Amino acid sequence: MELHVLFHSVHQLSRQIMKCNNTVLQEYGLYSAQWSVLYVLKQRGRLTQKELSEYLAVEAPPMTRTIQRLVKQGYVRQVPGQDKRVKFIELTELAEREYPVWEQAVLEMNEKTIRGFSKEHQQQLQKLMTEWLSAMERHQGEEEKK
Amino acid sequence: MELHVLFHSVHQLSRQIMKCNNTVLQEYGLYSAQWSVLYVLKQRGRLTQKELSEYLAVEAPPMTRTIQRLVKQGYVRQVPGQDKRVKFIELTELAEREYPVWEQAVLEMNEKTIRGFSKEHQQQLQKLMTEWLSAMERHQGEEEKK
DNA sequence: CTCCTTTAGTTACCTAGGTAACTATTTTTC
DNA sequence: GAAAAATAGTTACCTAGGTAACTAAAGGAG
Numbered sequence: 001m002e003l004h005v006l007f008h009s010v011h012q013l014s015r016q017i018m019k020c021n022n023t024v025l026q027e028y029g030l031y032s033a034q035w036s037v038l039y040v041l042k043q044r045g046r047l048t049q050k051e052l053s054e055y056l057a058v059e060a061p062p063m064t065r066t067i068q069r070l071v072k073q074g075y076v077r078q079v080p081g082q083d084k085r086v087k088f089i090e091l092t093e094l095a096e097r098e099y100p101v102w103e104q105a106v107l108e109m110n111e112k113t114i115r116g117f118s119k120e121h122q123q124q125l126q127k128l129m130t131e132w133l134s135a136m137e138r139h140q141g142e143e144e145k146k
Numbered sequence: 147m148e149l150h151v152l153f154h155s156v157h158q159l160s161r162q163i164m165k166c167n168n169t170v171l172q173e174y175g176l177y178s179a180q181w182s183v184l185y186v187l188k189q190r191g192r193l194t195q196k197e198l199s200e201y202l203a204v205e206a207p208p209m210t211r212t213i214q215r216l217v218k219q220g221y222v223r224q225v226p227g228q229d230k231r232v233k234f235i236e237l238t239e240l241a242e243r244e245y246p247v248w249e250q251a252v253l254e255m256n257e258k259t260i261r262g263f264s265k266e267h268q269q270q271l272q273k274l275m276t277e278w279l280s281a282m283e284r285h286q287g288e289e290e291k292k
Numbered sequence: 293c294t295c296c297t298t299t300a301g302t303t304a305c306c307t308a309g310g311t312a313a314c315t316a317t318t319t320t321t322c
Numbered sequence: 323g324a325a326a327a328a329t330a331g332t333t334a335c336c337t338a339g340g341t342a343a344c345t346a347a348a349g350g351a352g
Contacts, residue, residue, distance in 0.1 A: 001265055001268050001269060001272075003256040003259075003260060003268075004185065004256075005272065006260075006268060006271065006272050006275075007163050007167075007256075007259075008182075008202075009272060009275040009276060009279065010156065010159050010160050010163060010275065011160045011163065011164070012203050012279060013156050013160070013275055013278065013279060014156050014157045014159070014160035014161075015160075015203075015338095015339070015340090016279070016282055017153050017156060017157065018157070018307095018308085018339095018340095019339095019340075021153075022307085022340085031306095031307060031308085032307085032308085033307075033308060033309085034307095036154075039150065048330080049330070049331065050329085050330060050331085056154075057158050057161075058308090058309070058310095059309070059310060059311080060330075060331065060332085061309085061310075061311085061331090061332075061333080061334095062308065062309050062310075063331090064331065064332060064333090065307095065308090065309095065332095066307095066308085068332095069307095083317075083318070083329095083330085084316080084317055084318085084330095085316070085317045085318070085329065085330040085331070086317095086329090086330060086331085087330080087331075110149040110150075110153075112285070113149075113153075113282065114149060114152075114278075115281065115285060116281030116282075116284060116285065117277065117278045117281050119147055121274055121277065121278075122147050122149075122152060123147060124270065124274060125152065125271070125274045125275070125278070126147075126151065126152050126155060128267055128270060128271045128274070129152075129155040129156065129159055129271070130155060131263065131267065132159065132260075132263045132267075132271070133155065133158060133159060133162070135261065135262030135263050136162055136259065136262075138262060139258070139261060139262060161308095161309070161310090164309095164310095164337095164338085165309095165310080168310085168337085177336095177337060177338085178337085178338085179337075179338060179339085180337095194300080195300070195301065196299085196300060196301085204338090204339070204340095205339070205340060205341080206300075206301065206302080207301090207302075207303080207304095207339085207340075207341085208338065208339050208340075209301090210301065210302060210303090211302095211337095211338090211339095212337095212338085214302095215337095229299095229300085229347075229348070230300095230346080230347055230348090231299065231300045231301070231346070231347050231348070232299095232300060232301085232347095233300080233301075
């Protein structure tokens with residue numbers, strides 16, 4: 001089993017997916033990282049930046065940048081919390097209004113991205129990746145204990 | 147089936163793998179993109195930049211940058227071809243000498259990265275990803291025909 | 293032979309994500 | 323209660339990869 005090949009396939013798949021997403025999102029002046037934030041906020045409602053970056057498994061600095069750009073575009077608001085360190089992030093009315101259009105476009109693109117790859121195989125793939133990811137996490141946890 | 151989740155898993159896996167690779171490579175002043183070039187050159191021998199970027203499925207500009215850095219570090223040489231547009235890339239003696247050490251370190255890290263994820267599942271995963279990638283490629287080909 | 297098109301590589305500029313070092317607020321500890 | 327440690331977020335700087343626009347060399351069509 002050539003691990004190089006396996007790693008390369010994962011990497012390439014990741015880039016292809018992001019590329020597809022970006023081509024559809026650019027029509028609306030958005031990029032994939034921004035979309036993922038908007039998507040999470042729509043599902044979960046108002047979250048702190050910490051919660052957002054944990055949920056999306058991204059470090060704090062990139063999250064700060066993505067949010068700042070969304071603020072500049074008027075799609076997101078930073079609300080200071082009682083604890084003056086935290087900032088709650090929420091969608092603006094503008095974003096709520098535009099969201100359905102974005103979602104529609106993204107869903108269509110997702111359809112294209114996955115076309116020719118059966119539902120059954122999608123599920124198998126999902127299961128395998130989840131398993132691998134949790135194995136890695138388990139591992140990192142053990143490393144940190146030392 | 148939530149495609150968002152599937153895409154997110156691929157993306158996260160890709161980042162985790164690169165992170166692992168970088169932590170081991172940084173001891174030798176290398177980064178994952180550079181390593182992948184060195185690896186291909188070791189396997190295939192002298193290649194043009196075009197061939198390299200096609201093989202690694204990366205656009206020409208990032209490849210130019212990665213190679214320029216490797217040249218600066220003295221690990222790679224650009225040899226002009228008969229066709230004066232092309233540049234052949236080959237490992238230097240220095241790189242050939244260091245290669246086994248790098249390889250050893252990378253192999254150990256790969257071991258760690260995959261630990262807890264069975265050989266059988268690795269194969270299943272590889273098969274599924276290859277299938278998906280080729281479905282995407284098939285698609286893109288059709289799009290371009292239009 | 294000349295002009296047009298294609299091709300290999302580079303440059304400039306963009307997003308995505310990472311680490312290290314920092315500020316400003318809690319929380320903990322003594 | 324004051325000093326120390328932890329936490330949320332930001333800033334600066336790095337790699338990885340993408341597109342668009344460019345240069346220079348090769349090929350083709352007339």
